[in-house]
Amino acid sequence: MGARGVRGLSIAGLLAIAPLCTALALVFGPDPTRFDPSGGLLAREGGYSGAQSCAACHPEQHASWDATFHSSMTQLPTPQAVRGRFDGASVTLFGATARPFTRDEQFFFELPSIANEPARTAQVALAVGSRRYQQYFELIGDAVGGAYRRLPLVWHIGDQRWMHMNGVFLAPDNNDWSRHQSLWNENCVFCHNTAPAPHLEVQETAQGRVAAPGKRFDTELADLGIACEACHGPGAEHVRTQRSPLARYRAHLDGAAAADIVDPADLDQHASVALCGQCHSQRLPSPREKIWTYLESGPTFRPGGTLDGHVEPITRDTPALDDSGRRAFAERFWADGTARLTAYEYLGVTQSPCFAGGELTCLSCHQMHGGDVHGQLDPRMRTDAACTQCHEEIARDLRAHTHHDPAGPGSRCLDCHMPHMVYGVVDIHRSHRIEIPDTRRDVEGGRPHACTLCHVDRDPLWAADRMREWWGERYERPRQRPDGAPLELSDALASLHAGDAVQRAVFAWRLGRPETALSASQRAALALQLLVVLGDGYPSVRVLAQRSLRALDAELELGLAQELASYDPLAAPDQRTARLLELLERVPPRVRARLAPNLTPLLLNADGRPDLQRIRALLELQSDHVISIGE
DSSP: OGGGGGTTOOHHHHHHHSOHHHHHHHHHOOOSOOOOTTSSOBOOOTTOOOGGGGTTTOHHHHHHHHTSTTTTSEEOOOTTTOOSOOSSOOEEETTEEEEEEEETTEEEEEEOOBTTBOSEEEEOOEEEOSSSEEEEEEEESOTTBOEEEEOSEEEETTTTEEEEHHHHSBSOOOOOTTTTOOBGGGTGGGTSEESOBOOBOEEEETTEEEEOTTOOBOOBBSEESSOHHHHHOOOHHHHHHHSSHHHHHHHHHHTOOOTTSOOGGGSOHHHHHHHHHTTSSOEEESSGGGHHHHHHTOOOOOTTSOSTTTEEEOOTTOBOTTSOOOBTTGGGBOTTSOBOBSSOHHHHHHHSHHHHSSOOOGGGTBOSSSSBTTTTBOGGGGSTHHHHTTOHHHHHTHHHHHSSOTTSGGGOHHHHHSOEEEEETTEEEEOSOOOOOOHHHHHHTTOOOHHHHHSTTSOHHHHHHHHHHHHOTTSOOOOOOTTOOOTTSOHHHHHHHHSOHHHHHHHHHHTTOTTSSOOHHHHHHHHHHHHHHTTOSSHHHHHHHHHHHHHHHHHHTOSOHHHHHTOOTTSOHHHHHHHHHHHHHTOOHHHHHTOOSOOGGGTBOTTSSBOHHHHHHHHGGGGGGOOOBOO
């Protein structure tokens, strides 16, 4: 692969134009070792050489990778890497107070008493995440044999504020500060780093293998973060054979692909999606007993193969690990098996007809060395081109296919076939299961429907009738909603007030988006419904509702900016309730002036205030489907 960059150049010419350090590396080969400031976390075993060894021969690819969020997924807590505000100001969340601060360019938390531990100071040893939010971990024990434990506070990069882990996962309010104290060595390490080997200390018992007392680890990695060898495979042999410019030039003249490294572009469909699926898929070792291999020497999958025999993707029907027979993961999926949390993208892709009957892979849309680093997408892949690159006949007459204005939001392929209905990292994302909308299937399965995600003022019966009118009798009317809300009510409002937490989160996000097919008056009316959602029992739903309200206020000039700024969706219940009652009681006249007459279908009274009696009847339906799920 390295030879491709020297087409038409002599060896002398190549060295003449190369910087001195690069030229020396080309002649003598890059040094596969480097200083490890983490005190033993990194290792170069199993045929791995580390991302730095790729830079000399592949400077452009290395630079484009280094610009991605993959490269900074896990970092040592340097001043350049840490995104949180460790300014010494106290943070009070979920019934307790912590204080993030710095000392000698190191980062600490003063923590309250958590579980059985007294109040103490914890030093940040690892930072995980760099795009949406950043988590922090402390080292328990020595570097060798120690475990990295997640600390309670997380810095939300977009909102520029501290949150608690209890407020970012999809669960009701909970004041237990120890609820998410997971260990990086047996959890995050597998997807957020390259070639992880936890090296958990185990012992044999009469009942089988178990973790040794104290859960000691000697964790090693090829790289912090997701680096070159996560996709290209172990590179030490490739580095050894290609360190000579003569060897690379000879390989270039022969025209042969390097046999000692994986080029994802050369893989077949199943092996290609497996590269992403090794992380973008919640999964269990296959067979289950292989969990001990994973906890000792790490995952057995290597790029170039498929996931079969290494891991089994988790689905709605995956049984619990305790062999109780119950479906432990069902809440993470819509009723038809479509994922509703992030990190199930591999499952969505492989469930898609475009995969089963075509050539779809992750690389059909995503680029690993180009495009916008936010999603690693070429800008065209955010448009209809993502679909029409294959479905050319539809692109020739878009109106005949969509029955909408070709230039309008109703004709956007992705919004119909990959709608936003997936929760993760306090945001809503597109489903990666490419499919055809079906009103009855979606509504009776309790999942958002593509039509009413745009036409948020319309009910499911209206949507079903339009589908039958345009695309045939096979699209039936739904018979009931699983939450018991009336079918004649707007699907968005029924889901927003009566649905489970994922439904409520999706529509709390959706009502603040500009793509909805609504007038300004209707959007102002729905802003009042979002005021009610500020009282939701799930902190992440409240956060999404506040974001949408701020977006609507800025766009429609509703005059709510001051009130929204003074409302903290993560504050103590009594503080939130008092502010919310003030907001509902004093709906600004400017908002009511923007409302059109006869907005009863949007759950408003004649005076332009939310119809709390009808809304309360919907809220009572939530009690039948309380859920608590991580990511």
